[in-house]
Every structure is written in C-alpha cells, then in structure tokens.
Amino acid sequence: MKIVIAGGGTAGHVLPALAVANEIRNRFNHAEIVFIGSKGGADEKLIPAENYQIKYLPKADFPRKINLSALTFIPRFSTALIKSLLLLRGANVAIGFGGYVATPMYVAARILNIPIAIHEANVIPGLANRVGRKWAKVVAVFNPVSNWKNQHVIGFPMRKSITDSAKLNGKELLLAKEAARKELGLTLEGKVLLVMGGSLGAQKINDAIVEIASTLIENKISILLLAGTGKSTLAKTIDSENYLQIPYLTKMESAYLAADFVVARGGAGTCAEIEAMGLPAIFIPLSIGNGEQVANAERYAARGSAKILPNSNLTSDNLLSIILEANNSFTEFSKVAATNKGNKLSAASDFVDLIDEEIFHSSKRRI
Secondary structure (H helix, E strand, O other): OOOEEOOOOOOOHHHHHHHHHHHHHHOOOOEEEEEOOOOOHHHHHHHHHHHOOEEEEOOOOOOOOOOOOOHHHHHHHHHHHHHHHHHHHOEEEEEOOOOOOOHHHHHHHHOOOOOOOEEEEEOOOOOOHHHHOOOOEEEEOOOOOOOOOOOOOOOOOOOHHHHHHOOOOOOOOHHHHHHHOOOOOOOOOEEEEEEEOOOOHHHHHHHHHHHEEEEHHOOOOOOOEEEEOOOOOOOOOOOOEEEEEEEOOOOHHHHHHHHEEEEEEEOOOHHHHHHHHHOEEEEOOOOOOOOHHHHHHHHHHOOOOOEEHHHHOOHHOOOOOOOHHHHOOOOHOOOOOOOHOOOOOOOOHHHHHHHHHOOOOOOOOOO
C-alpha cells in the first residue's frame, strides 16, 4: 500500500498531516508513506524527524497579483505537476491538507485516477482544497464549511502528546501544570501568559510583548514567549525569573500545560490546540489569504472564549490593555474556554476511518 501526503509549508499544515500519517502507520504496518513538501518550509525539519520520507516540489503558489513570481507561475506549476505525477505512480490514495504543494498533487491524482482525501482546517477554505474538494472521495473538515456537500466534521488532527494532555482534569491536570512549569523553569506562582506567533514567529507581537513585559510581571503575570525560528533574535530581552523567551518548543504540550491564557495568531492548528486544552485566548489574526485567520478567531470570540485584537491595531499599549482586561475577568473568561476542553480529540483516527471505509472499502462504521 502506497500513500502520498501533501501538507507542506507551515506547521499548521504539517502537524495534522503527521498526526494522520502516524495513525496510518499504526494501523497499516506495511504502508509506504511518502510526503510531498517544500524546501524551506516547516516540513523540511518536522517530517524527517518522524522518520518519514519526503520529496520536494518547487514552490508554485498561485499568484494574487501581477509580478515576477506571477510570470514564472506556469513553468513552476508545470514542473511541480510533472514531479507529482511521478511520485504518485502506484499510490492507493493522495491525502492533502491544503497549502501550495497540495494543488499539483490533487491535479496529478485526478489525471492518474487516484482517490483523493482532503482535510480542511479553516472556516474559509484556501484555493488548494477548493480545487481538491471537487474530485475528493473523502472531504473532512475541522468545522463546517458553507456550501460544501458531503463534508465530515471531525475536528483537527492533533499530535498524541497534545490530545493526551487535553484529557487531563482535576488533580492530574494540576500536577501536570506544576511539572510543566518546573520543566520550563517558570515560577509556580501567579499566572503564565503563553505568547506565540506561529512556527516562524511574529516580530510585531514579539516587540510589543518585550515592551510591556515589566508591567505584566508587576501584575503577577509570567511570560513564556515562543519567538519563532523565522525572525532574527530580538534586540531586547528581560532578565527575570518570570520571563522565558525561546525560539521554538517541540513539546508544545508543556507550553499549553504551563499556561493560563494565550496570545496567538489565528491559524487553524493554533486555534484547535488552544480549544482542546481549554485555554482562553487573545487572538491577533493576520488578514491574509481569504481572511481565514480572522474568521477562525471570530468563531471563538463569538462564544466568549477569546478576545480579538486586530493586527492593524497592534501596539504595545493596546496589547497591554487587552491582556489586563482578560486578566481582570479571568475567572469567567477561563470558565467559558474550559467548556470545550477535550472536544474532538479523535480527528486523526476518524479521518483514517473515513479513508479506510470510502477508499480502501473496509466495513467500518461511517462517521
């Protein structure tokens, strides 16, 4: 059995793809799993670290404006399509999670008549999955997508370490929180604010947090800043036991367990993990692509488990104000967030169930 998976680019695409690949590997010991990815993306490090083979396509993202990149799009996409056709030879299924590497794989699978399964994480789908959905035998989504027929709402495939942590409650959760803070070298007293701008980081958020760190610490809020791997080292840092700044944390469950609330962008994976851990959040979504980050964040703000600070309004003063507001109403804020803790933790397994039934034709129960 040969399975080809495209989930390249950002960690938001790669991590759910890995969660599904691990589930497939656990069920089908002899399956050959091949990832299609992109040089310079998060997949270049994350996928080999999980002992999967990865083949690279040239970057062929669809141009949104007329520039030099737009002029070279057709030859780049053609090259990516030819490579995808070669990589898909003998495949039983092509599984995509969106992103620009998925589009040529979907087209190649269609040409070769290879079944397609897609997972869409955002409330507003990107171009790749809008293309793939038209030909897919399995369409799975994190949350319902408007006007998509035959979609299966399964949640977001997450790492086992995250789902295991999300299941903790009561005394077990308190002990895990204490252990996570000790592991990271954070104080056991007061609240911990986790700040992250995605795997590559967000310089604007980083700079704002550094400026207001001393005031937050005065208010008994410790800071865990995941500054990102795509940005240069911050010019400033804070010398305090209540401040920890690191580029990236592989064991994200430790960060979530240590934290009481979160400042983050609005990527679907980030939203899913924050929701699963039952943490209240302040989202600073980017208005990029189809506006999916804003739509993701608004879903949580509408039910009261998150606040939104538009990126255009991001200043150190505005960020400080909304953090202190969340801190002052923390009891109610956190109570709402906790109502969805531990929901939809079987998405990876459910997605493989669908593929097994609809494509491999097993007699498992339909979701």
